[in-house]
Amino acid sequence: MTLQEERPFPLGRPRSIEREPALELKGIRKSFGPVQVLHGVDLQLFAGEVHALLGENGAGKSTLSKILCGILSFDEGEMRLNGQQRRFMDYDDAVKAGIGIVFQEFSLIPYLNAVENVFLGREKHNRFGLLDRTAMRTRTRELLGRLGIQIDLDMPIHKLSVAQQQFVEIAKALALDARILVLDEPTATLTPVEVEHLFVVMRQLRAEGVAIVFISHHLDEIFEICDRITVLRDGHYVDTTSVAETDIDRLVLMMVGRRIEAGFPDKPDPDDTAQVVLRAREMRLHKNMPPSEFELRRGEILGFAGLVGSGRTEMALALLGEFDAASRRVELHGTQRSLANAADALASGIGLLPENRKDEGLIVPFSVRHNISLNNYGKYRKLGFFIDGKRESADVGAAMAMVRVKAPGPETRLEELSGGNQQKVVIARWLNHDVDILIFDEPTRGIDVGAKVEIYHLMRDLTRRGVSIIMISSELPEVVGMSDRVCVFRAGRIVKTLAGEDVTAQEVMKHATAGGSDAIH
Amino acid sequence: MPSTENASPERVGEQFTFRLWTRLRQSDLALPLLGLVAISVLMSLASDNFLQFSNLMNVMRQVSIIGIIAIGMTCVILTGGIDLSVGSVVALTGTIMAGLMVGGLDPALALLAGLGVGVGFGVLNGALVAFGGMPPIIVTLATMGMARGFALMYSGGYPISGLPGWMSWFGSGRIVGIPVPVLIMLAVYLLAWVVLERTSFGRHVYAIGGNERATRLSGVKVDRVKLFVYAISGLTTAVAAVVMTSRLMSGQPSAGVGFELDAIAAVVLGGTSIMGGRGSIIGTLIGVILLGILNNGLNLMGVDPYVQGVIKGAIILLAIYIGRSRHA
Numbered sequence: 001m002t003l004q005e006e007r008p009f010p011l012g013r014p015r016s017i018e019r020e021p022a023l024e025l026k027g028i029r030k031s032f033g034p035v036q037v038l039h040g041v042d043l044q045l046f047a048g049e050v051h052a053l054l055g056e057n058g059a060g061k062s063t064l065s066k067i068l069c070g071i072l073s074f075d076e077g078e079m080r081l082n083g084q085q086r087r088f089m090d091y092d093d094a095v096k097a098g099i100g101i102v103f104q105e106f107s108l109i110p111y112l113n114a115v116e117n118v119f120l121g122r123e124k125h126n127r128f129g130l131l132d133r134t135a136m137r138t139r140t141r142e143l144l145g146r147l148g149i150q151i152d153l154d155m156p157i158h159k160l161s162v163a164q165q166q167f168v169e170i171a172k173a174l175a176l177d178a179r180i181l182v183l184d185e186p187t188a189t190l191t192p193v194e195v196e197h198l199f200v201v202m203r204q205l206r207a208e209g210v211a212i213v214f215i216s217h218h219l220d221e222i223f224e225i226c227d228r229i230t231v232l233r234d235g236h237y238v239d240t241t242s243v244a245e246t247d248i249d250r251l252v253l254m255m256v257g258r259r260i261e262a263g264f265p266d267k268p269d270p271d272d273t274a275q276v277v278l279r280a281r282e283m284r285l286h287k288n289m290p291p292s293e294f295e296l297r298r299g300e301i302l303g304f305a306g307l308v309g310s311g312r313t314e315m316a317l318a319l320l321g322e323f324d325a326a327s328r329r330v331e332l333h334g335t336q337r338s339l340a341n342a343a344d345a346l347a348s349g350i351g352l353l354p355e356n357r358k359d360e361g362l363i364v365p366f367s368v369r370h371n372i373s374l375n376n377y378g379k380y381r382k383l384g385f386f387i388d389g390k391r392e393s394a395d396v397g398a399a400m401a402m403v404r405v406k407a408p409g410p411e412t413r414l415e416e417l418s419g420g421n422q423q424k425v426v427i428a429r430w431l432n433h434d435v436d437i438l439i440f441d442e443p444t445r446g447i448d449v450g451a452k453v454e455i456y457h458l459m460r461d462l463t464r465r466g467v468s469i470i471m472i473s474s475e476l477p478e479v480v481g482m483s484d485r486v487c488v489f490r491a492g493r494i495v496k497t498l499a500g501e502d503v504t505a506q507e508v509m510k511h512a513t514a515g516g517s518d519a520i521h
Numbered sequence: 522m523p524s525t526e527n528a529s530p531e532r533v534g535e536q537f538t539f540r541l542w543t544r545l546r547q548s549d550l551a552l553p554l555l556g557l558v559a560i561s562v563l564m565s566l567a568s569d570n571f572l573q574f575s576n577l578m579n580v581m582r583q584v585s586i587i588g589i590i591a592i593g594m595t596c597v598i599l600t601g602g603i604d605l606s607v608g609s610v611v612a613l614t615g616t617i618m619a620g621l622m623v624g625g626l627d628p629a630l631a632l633l634a635g636l637g638v639g640v641g642f643g644v645l646n647g648a649l650v651a652f653g654g655m656p657p658i659i660v661t662l663a664t665m666g667m668a669r670g671f672a673l674m675y676s677g678g679y680p681i682s683g684l685p686g687w688m689s690w691f692g693s694g695r696i697v698g699i700p701v702p703v704l705i706m707l708a709v710y711l712l713a714w715v716v717l718e719r720t721s722f723g724r725h726v727y728a729i730g731g732n733e734r735a736t737r738l739s740g741v742k743v744d745r746v747k748l749f750v751y752a753i754s755g756l757t758t759a760v761a762a763v764v765m766t767s768r769l770m771s772g773q774p775s776a777g778v779g780f781e782l783d784a785i786a787a788v789v790l791g792g793t794s795i796m797g798g799r800g801s802i803i804g805t806l807i808g809v810i811l812l813g814i815l816n817n818g819l820n821l822m823g824v825d826p827y828v829q830g831v832i833k834g835a836i837i838l839l840a841i842y843i844g845r846s847r848h849a
Binding site for chain 2: 322341342343345346347351352354359360361362363364365366370373374375385386387429
């Protein structure tokens with residue numbers, strides 16, 4: 001599949017095409033181990049423009065911005081800074097070349113105050129070689145003042161609000177006097193008023209000739225502040241267009257593309273009469289947000305879609321009592337239940353396949369057998385206490401065969417298995433239980449294509465047996481290909497529930513990125 | 522990647538020997554066993570008395586108190602925790618048992634009361650760690666001070682002596698030539714092995730140390746398991762206190778100083794990861810005996826006691842250094 005052939009839009013032009021780009025990337029390729037994440041990406045960045053980098057989760061935006069500022073190196077391609085070919089040794093090298101970045105994950109030290117954070121590693125010294133505290137303080141206050149916020153400069157960072165921390169992060173980048181500034185999702189944690197402040201500063205910087213790379217999932221923001229847009233999809237360069245020449249629908253199409261969606265098992269016909277096994281109402285993850293509600297029917301796959309950080313995992317954990325939600329009302333089979341923790345949930349027939357396999361799913365030093373039977377031992381008792389090894393082995397063997405774990409045997413240690421097989425082991429853990437609701441959080445993350453397809457078929461096998469599945473996924477094709485219905489999350493709540501014909505990548509993406517007022521009921 | 526297909530009949534026998542060899546090699550016991558053999562050979566070369574039955578029994582009797590404490594410590598460390606309070610709890614349990622016996626309480630009840638005190642402290646530790654969400658090292662550091670303080674308060678700072686004569690059986694008696702404390706220790710090891718290797722509780726102990734969050738999210742009642750683990754540590758500590766009180770025939774409020782460090786050293790020498798999740802109770806027994814032989818051997822060779830500390834420390838460091846890659 002060549003993306004170039006699909007390109008439906010003419011290459012966008014900056015306002016003044018005669019100038020030389022401040023920074024130019026050509027054919028950038030990057031792999032992490034065997035996985036290629038950037039497949040020849042181009043980017044032209046001119047002084048005095050705000051340039052949006054757009055793409056869904058995992059499109060390669062963050063990788064590209066890390067390459068821009070020297071944190072990651074690239075395998076192939078060319079980088080030119082003011083016409084000169086360059087390759088940054090490291091972040092420090094990039095900073096010296098006039099590049100600054102505001103990270104998506106905060107890079108602040110929680111126990112230091114704003115001044116110490118802004119000048120971390122580039123402290124100013126007086127003539128005695130001691131820290132010039134006054135100068136650093138004055139400069140920090142000036143930077144924050146420019147951003148239109150006031151904070152207590154003596155307060156350790158972790159005591160500030162998330163928005164305040166975000167501004168300190170931005171001030172830290174501004175302190176570098178960068179000519180090229182990368183802002184990786186700076187608005188994700190800000191209120192509309194705070195976003196406006198930020199935009200004022202960005203316009204000011206643009207007028208001063210700074211080139212800004214702006215990463216955001218909020219298309220309305222992009223239309224407000226940006227001049228040009230470069231779209232990435234699955235690590236491929238799609239196109240660059242000017243804001244004036246495009247609209248939301250076109251952008252969404254560029255992000256989503258026309259993908260080959262093979263490997264998904266056929267969906268069953270929608271059954272509106274299926275019994276509702278779980279009904280969640282008044283779900284508020286945090287105080288002062290509108291409530292979300294959803295229901296799960298017997299034998300269906302309900303997708304939880306949305307951007308990273310939109311509250312999908314938290315919503316699922318809130319069901320189990322493993323996330324402290326501001327309010328919740330959960331009905332299981334028509335009975336009001338207030339589950340306290342995962343053990344309670346298991347007793348009520350709900351199982352969880354956690355998001356992060358290594359940290360939350362596997363007991364890595366354990367064998368396959370012990371990982372599978374971990375929460376099953378209650379069933380293999382003899383003489384009251386002892387584990388009945390024979391029955392354990394039989395059940396483990398059956399579970400392994402059912403999910404088709406490829407391992408030398410049940411005693412193999414988990415660390416010797418591939419990611420896909422590890423995931424199957426975690427799934428197998430739930431198969432011996434009488435669970436009728438399973439929550440699959442990113443079930444195919446980091447798994448090769450073959451294993452993915454096997455897991456998809458396994459999920460459908462489960463629903464045919466009457467199990468209901470909530471599937472959280474950041475992969476759009478997966479959400480669309482697998483879900484009977486989809487709850488779309490944005491900013492911590494469900495903004496839209498799609499069913500039947502409406503379950504399309506465009507619809508999901510539109511609601512997840514605030515693509516219109518119709519998303520808000 | 523290996524697959525299940527290669528189990529053709531003609532290869533089964535070959536595979537079995539191969540599997541036995543790899544299992545031993547990969548087992549967490551391989552290094553401690555090697556260490557034990559090496560140090561035994563070294564000591565028997567250095568001293569003619571070392572290999573005599575009486576000397577070996579002597580070593581076993583000497584290690585029995587730390588050996589019993591190390592059982593509970595193993596359980597705690599397997600969950601990724603630590604129990605620093607054991608030394609002080611030995612002293613407190615001992616003085617209370619001695620005091621109650623001397624005070625005229627039925628000796629059996631006095632023993633039970635002692636065990637109750639040990640378990641009580643364990644439960645306190647466990648509750649603070651599991652339900653209070655406090656770090657084990659801080660919790661048990663605090664209760665270590667408290668237990669010692671209670672022991673000194675209860676006894677007024679003096680040893681309590683005048684115990685009934687039969688009490689010495691636990692520490693100095695023999696059954697068919699084997700010292701009673703050694704038999705007690707081996708019995709408790711057997712029990713602990715069964716609990717850790719053959720019950721679901723034991724599996725959950727390992728699982729918590731391997732990945733606490735995953736264990737919790739899979740529906741295991743993690744807090745309850747942790748509470749039990751510290752209670753077990755309190756119980757084994759109290760059993761050790763019975764043996765020690767019997768050896769000394771008195772309750773000593775200042776006894777047991779540094780026991781927690783010896784026990785931790787034995788557990789770690791036995792191949793249990795200080796981060797939890799990996800290790801074994803048999804390894805701990807090997808670690809305990811290894812430390813005992815080292816002590817005994819250095820004494821037999823007449824090494825200056827001041828120097829002995831340096832040598833023991835160096836050997837522990839060396840052992841951990843060699844074993845570190847296994848737990849990386």
